[in-house]
Amino acid sequence: MSKREIICRCEEVTKEEIIQALQAGDTSLEAIKKRTRAGMGYCQGKSCKRLVAKLLSAYLGMPVAHFLPGSIRYPVGPVTLKVIADLDLAGGKENEN
């Protein structure tokens, strides 16, 4: 039985890897994400963001609020390119629904 503690399940990033990132000087969700891929998976950090923020807060001695909400970008949730192409966002003809 391994003692691995997984923080980001989508990208299988362990607590140990997050701690290593903190020790290497990362001070934000964004920095940790770029180093470890935590929060970069299918769910876009829905469960791990708060866990990583808590580790940041404990390590740096700053409130959790300082690190949240992290970067949020379109699209909210996974979207196929077809869905975006359907929209004709620049204007022009309306979709028929």
Added chain:
Amino acid sequence: MNKFDVIVIGGGPAGLGAAVEAARLGARTLLLDENSRPGGQLFKQIHKFFGSKEHYAGTRGFDIGENLLKEAASLNVVLKLDTRVWGVFPGGIVTAYCGEKGLKFEGKTIILATGASENVLSFPGSTLPGVITAGAAQTMVNLHRVLPGKKFVVVGSGNVGLIVSYQLKQAGAEVLAIVEALPQISGYAVHAAKVKRAGVRILLSHTVKEAIGEKILEQVILCKLDSNMKPIAGTEFTLDADTLCLAVGLNPRVELAALCGCHLIYSPVLGGMMPWHDENMCTSQSRILVAGDLAGVEEASTALDEGRLAGLSAVQKLGLRNFKEVDDEMQKIKDRLTKLRQGPFGEKRQLAKQGIISMKIPKESCL
């Protein structure tokens, strides 16, 4: 075709309340929900509600949901299900998809009622099959009539943890213990008394140290916490369980609000990051309103009333009705909300809400 006075995103109690009020006062209203059935968490709530008659005291959650759906239908709310919103853009453009089809709508006002997501904990073994959240357990048991396990350990003694434990017992499962990190029970005494009477023990100042299992959960190691919430060495003990159910709070789903440019604030009492809003549920963006758990995690009755308030507020913004008339109706709801936020638990939320409303926030550009 796709233009609406009010677009409500999320069809839980807040979203339904908002859509019903907006439509009742004559707004052309669209309600979008990502699920195949609207009602949000209401349909998982098989217990009777507390409170006054206006708050459906004595009615079960799913009946409240059914009544709201009927009301929405009779008021010609356009309801689009299985429709997931992935963006809100300047000009009130809402982008969504249903199946493989991309959709675009335009709203003069947009009410975000996206609810909250469940918090999780991490510990060695926390990703083992058998470790689930309380909401998942409730969905499986109360909606799909499937018992996810036989022997449960529940983490968290808030109302969700207490109610889920009781419902698991009712469904025939064994609940070995409710584990609470704090030295006191977090939920209502009436719920706690009920689960205790049902023979469930509540372990205060305890936490999960580890989940153990070859392929699925087999054992849970618990330990005691000291007054600083640090584990006390040597106090570990093991329970044989096949399901570990996490009921450790919720946090507002702020993604859409954040992308809309709504000013976000942090409120530990109300679940964490959330969009700032005023007493009429308006955000820092003139077109965008919020309601329900997104505007601070509370419970279904407050969500429903906040939704109604947001619906009326949108109508007022649009100038569809006499300002004063709508204002009077809004005041009634505000008074009801104040009544709901009483008692040792409600009071904290009332104070947190007041704090948010009275906050000075930077004026931002309009979407």
